[in-house]
Each structure stands twice: as C-alpha cells, then as structure tokens.
Amino acid sequence: MMARLSRSFFSRPAPTVAPELLGRTVVRVEENGARVAGRIVEAEAYEPDDPACHAFRGPTARNATMFGPPGRLYVYFTYGNHWMANVVTRGKGEGSAVLLRALEPIEGLNEMRRRRGREGPTELCSGPGKLCQALGIDRSLDGADLIRGRVIWLEEGRPVEPHAVVSGTRVGVSVGLDRQWRFVVADHPFVSRGRPGPPTGRPRVSTPSTR
DNA sequence: CGTTGGATTGGCT
DNA sequence: GCCAATCCAACGC
Numbered sequence: 032m033m034a035r036l037s038r039s040f041f042s043r044p045a046p047t048v049a050p051e052l053l054g055r056t057v058v059r060v061e062e063n064g065a066r067v068a069g070r071i072v073e074a075e076a077y078e079p080d081d082p083a084c085h086a087f088r089g090p091t092a093r094n095a096t097m098f099g100p101p102g103r104l105y106v107y108f109t110y111g112n113h114w115m116a117n118v119v120t121r122g123k124g125e126g127s128a129v130l131l132r133a134l135e136p137i138e139g140l141n142e143m144r145r146r147r148g149r150e151g152p153t154e155l156c157s158g159p160g161k162l163c164q165a166l167g168i169d170r171s172l173d174g175a176d177l178i179r180g181r182v183i184w185l186e187e188g189r190p191v192e193p194h195a196v197v198s199g200t201r202v203g204v205s206v207g208l209d210r211q212w213r214f215v216v217a218d219h220p221f222v223s224r225g226r227p228g229p230p231t232g233r234p235r236v237s238t239p240s241t242r
Numbered sequence: 243c244g245t246t247g248g249a250t251t252g253g254c255t
Numbered sequence: 256g257c258c259a260a261t262c263c264a265a266c267g268c
Binding site for chain 1: 251
Binding site: 088091092093094107108109110111112 | 264
C-alpha cells in the first residue's frame with residue numbers, strides 16, 4: 032500500500048498545503064469493508080486571519096476540529112443538505128484548513144454511483160458536497176485522524192507539477208476575494224462547476240513571476 | 243429566542 | 256443562467 036501523507040506535511044500554512052494536495056489520493060473504508068478512493072483535483076485554502084474562514088471569529092462548537100491538531104478531517108454541514116470535508120493544517124490552536132472540492136474517482140465507482148444516484152463519472156465527486164456524499168462522509172467523520180485512523184486517510188499518490196496548477200478566487204465566498212487560494216489541476220475534466228466569484232471571474236494560471 | 247444567510251446542488255427556464 | 260430547497264450555527268435583541 033502506498034504511504035500516507037505525514038503529520039509534517041499537514042503542519043504548514045493552508046495555502047502551501049492546498050496545491051500540494053492535488054494529485055494525492057483520498058481513501059475511505061466503511062465499516063462493511065467497502066473501499067472508495069479518488070484523486071484530489073481541486074482544493075481551497077482557508078487561513079485564520081481570512082474573513083472567509085470559519086476560524087476567523089475564533090473557536091466555536093462547530094469549528095472545534097479546525098483548532099485541533101493538523102492531519103485531522105474537519106467536516107461541517109451547510110445549505111441544509113451538504114457536508115463539506117476539510118483537512119486541518121498548520122498547528123494545534125491555529126485554525127487553518129484546506130477544503131476538498133473535487134476528486135477524480137479511481138476506486139469503488141459503483142459504491143459512489145449508488146450513494147450519489149448518478150452514473151456519469153464526472154458527476155460523482157465534482158464538488159465539495161458531491162464528494163462527501165460519494166465517499167459517505169458526514170458528521171461522524173468530523174475529527175477523524177488521517178495519519179493513523181482506519182476510516183479515511185490520504186496517500187502520497189502522484190503529485191501534480193506546479194506548472195499544471197491553476198489558481199483563482201475561492202468559490203461561493205463573498206469576502207477574502209484578494210486571496211487566490213483556489214487550486215485546480217489545469218484542464219482537468221473532473222473539477223467542480225464552481226461558480227466564478229462576482230468581481231474577478233475565471234481562474235487564471237499562476238505564473239512564477241506573479242507569485 | 244428569532245432572524246439571517248451560507249466554503250452547494252439539481253432541476254427548470 | 257437562475258433559483259428554491261433545507262438545516263443549523265452565528266449573531267442580534
């Protein structure tokens with residue numbers, strides 16, 4: 032089995048971790064032994080000094096996991112229907128995380144189809160709510176240990192070269208628009224439909240001179 | 243204790 | 256492209 036990502040990998044700022052998560056594998060094993068997996072093709076960074084971040088206003092019952100140790104799964108519920116899965120980054124007490132926004136399904140597609148009620152491979156994990164449904168992620172996985180746990184973890188996979196990473200403004204947020212912290216694999220068919228942020232529009236390719 | 247709106251999705255125009 | 260669905264955390268009174 033391929034090696035998992037380590038604690039030290041997660042113990043860095045979210046905007047550093049997020050692009051490096053592209054190409055990595057999320058593995059989910061259910062109690063019945065069913066195994067589903069996907070390759071991360073889209074992720075967004077959230078930092079504690081960032082008004083779009085749940086941790087911005089300090090710890091609450093909902094975001095407690097964000098303030099726990101790095102390398103855990105932060106799961107929350109929104110819009111009355113959808114679960115969102117994040118990976119906690121930086122250090123304990125800091126409140127930094129990366130939202131998983133889209134996966135390319137690579138294992139257990141029939142299990143994903145069953146839970147999603149859809150057939151097309153691009154309709155299974157092409158959005159933060161969709162991938163949680165496809166992988167069976169809900170509140171019970173909030174706080175799951177990605178380093179040692181047996182229900183969900185991240186493997187090294189095949190990282191995406193920096194030149195193939197596109198960055199842009201984060202989807203669905205109305206603040207923090209100055210931060211280009213949405214990262215996607217360029218020209219990848221499995222990314223979310225992602226509504227463009229109001230003022231800025233479509234993501235742009237990040238060039239070395241721009242950063 | 244009531245109100246507001248959200249790190250979305252799917253269906254309809 | 257637009258909008259309702261649907262729940263609950265956060266915040267104001």
